[in-house]
Amino acid sequence: xxxxxxxxxxxxxxxxxxxxxxxxxxxxxxxxxxxxxxxxxxxxxxxxxxxxxxxxxxxxxxxxxxxxxxxxxxxxxxxxxxxxxxxxxxxxxxxxxxxxxxxxxxxxxxxxxxxxxxxxxxxxxxxxxxxxxxxxxxxxxxxxxxxxxxxxxxxxxxxxxxxxxxxxxxxxxxxxxxxxxxxxxxxxxxxxxxxxxxxxxxxxxxxxxxxxxxxxxxxxxxxxxxxxxxxxxxxxxxxxxxxxxxxxxxxxxxxxxxxxxxxxxxxxxxxxxxxxxxxxxxxxxxxxxxxxxxxxxxxxxxxxxxxxxxxxxxxxxxxxxxxxxxxxxxxxxxxxxxxxxxxxxxxxxxxxxxxxxxxxxxxxxxxxxxxxxxxx
Numbered sequence: 001x002x003x004x005x006x007x008x009x010x011x012x013x014x015x016x017x018x019x020x021x022x023x024x025x026x027x028x029x030x031x032x033x034x035x036x037x038x039x040x041x042x043x044x045x046x047x048x049x050x051x052x053x054x055x056x057x058x059x060x061x062x063x064x065x066x067x068x069x070x071x072x073x074x075x076x077x078x079x080x081x082x083x084x085x086x087x088x089x090x091x092x093x094x095x096x097x098x099x100x101x102x103x104x105x106x107x108x109x110x111x112x113x114x115x116x117x118x119x120x121x122x123x124x125x126x127x128x129x130x131x132x133x134x135x136x137x138x139x140x141x142x143x144x145x146x147x148x149x150x151x152x153x154x155x156x157x158x159x160x161x162x163x164x165x166x167x168x169x170x171x172x173x174x175x176x177x178x179x180x181x182x183x184x185x186x187x188x189x190x191x192x193x194x195x196x197x198x199x200x201x202x203x204x205x206x207x208x209x210x211x212x213x214x215x216x217x218x219x220x221x222x223x224x225x226x227x228x229x230x231x232x233x234x235x236x237x238x239x240x241x242x243x244x245x246x247x248x249x250x251x252x253x254x255x256x257x258x259x260x261x262x263x264x265x266x267x268x269x270x271x272x273x274x275x276x277x278x279x280x281x282x283x284x285x286x287x288x289x290x291x292x293x294x295x296x297x298x299x300x301x302x303x304x305x306x307x308x309x310x311x312x313x314x315x316x317x318x319x320x321x322x323x324x325x326x327x328x329x330x331x332x333x334x335x336x337x338x339x340x341x342x343x344x345x346x347x348x349x350x351x352x353x354x355x356x357x358x359x360x361x362x363x364x365x366x367x368x369x370x371x372x373x374x375x376x
Contacts (some may be wrong), residue, residue: 004122012089024055024116024117024118024121025055025056025057025244026053026055026057026092026093026113026116026117026119026121027056027057027058027059027092027123027124028046028049028056028057028058028059028090028092028109028113029059029061029076029090029091029092029124029125030058030059030060030061030088030089030090031060031061031063031069031073031087031088031089031090032060032061032062032063032087032088032089032245033056033062033063033064033087033088033195034062034064034371035064035370035371036087036178037087037177037178038087038099038100039087039088039100039179041100042088042100042105042106045106046058046060046088047106049109049110049113051093053113053117055117055119056113059125061073063087063228063299064087064228067228067229070228073089073119073189073260074223075128076089076091076124077089077096079127080094080095080096080124080127080128081096081129081332082096082098082295083194086098086099086287086294086295086314087204088100088294090105090109091128092109092112092116092121092124093112093115093116093121093122093123093124094122094124094127095121097109097112097113098295098296099293099295099296100198117178128342130333134374137232138274140256157166157307162300162304162314163314165297165300165326166296166297166314166317166318166321167317167321168311168321169293169296169297169300169318169320169321170297170318170319170320170321170324171320171321171322171324172293173286173293173294173318173320173321173322174323174324174325174326175325176286178285178286179282179285181362181365181373182278182282183329184358184362185204185238185242185278185359185362186329186330186333187329187333187337187355187364188245188246188249188354188355188356188359189202189242189245189271189355189359190202190247190333190334190337190357191249191250191340191351191352191354191355192252192261192262192340192352192355193261193262193268193271193337194261194262194337194340194341195261195262195263196270196334196338198261198262198263198268199333199337199338200333200334201268201272202268202271202272203330203334205272205275205276205279206275206276206278206279206326206330207279207323207326207327207330208279209276209280209283210282210283210323210326211319211323212277213279213280213283213284214221214283214286214287214319215315215316215319217283217287217294218294218297218298218315218318218319219312219315220298224283224287224361226279227284228284230280230284232279233283234277234278234280234281235272235281235366235367235370236366236367237277238274238277238278238281238366239363239367240367241271241274242359242360242362242363242364242366243359243363243367244361245271245356246355246358246359246360246361246362246363247360248262248356248357249352249353249355249356249357249359250352250353250357250360252352252356253349253352253353253356254264255317259349259352266353269325283376299317300327301314
């Protein structure tokens, strides 16, 4: 009896040793956009993983220029329970990482790679196609609320009030590197208008359109990837608008007198439509280039809010913080441009010259070299 127990004991040891020695090949599905700065920052790290881990296979899909890959990204996201999509997007072992931060996302990705090499993890492709084998819970959890805040550095917001979390993530979202050129476009355009009521109308059109679309996306009622196909059309509209405004800005200097601001009602209405298209484009561009911040915020809401009304209130708070940059830009530009007429003819002519030149430059970038503005 004792001998039998001893052999059972030895068998258990050998079995556990064999189990511990088992290893698995791992596949990372990487979705990226050509022109996305977060993707560009992640690329050296992602490429280095293949050399560092021989058991790792990396499947890459470019989603900004290939609609079939964008659709595949949507299918992957839906299958993995990701409501908010953004690039870069990484799927491995049933887990998802949206956005990029070399300190946090990179470390989490490597932890997941090693875990799935030593333990069985379902293949994300099989999860998407519905052919994955059943599996247990994974050790790697969703990303912690450790954010890199300007002037503060790394801040752990776990356990913080939801209002503070909403504002913090929203303010980070406002610092989007993909659309810094938008401020230049707006300021240059506003210099050519100058009339305060018209400026207020244009600003309101932009902010309302931006806020409405982004809120629909945050609430999960609008899929931003489904709108990518409209970006080339809006890019041409914005490029031609910048071209026309730039030509006007330079031609207004030909008489040698102080140029007047745009006052024609038809032109103002055209600019109104231009700003609406502008807001639509900027909202989609910022979302797909947001480093996964809206997705992170959505996860927080799902886990911490108790009612739909409460979630809506925090979405408004997040949206207010995310729009804070544009609110500040419009406030400064309207007050500053309105005061321009009191600074003398020389300054007005110089402002028109600079605005016209900048708008022509942006028109060239939008129409010929859109990837330089992350607008391809």
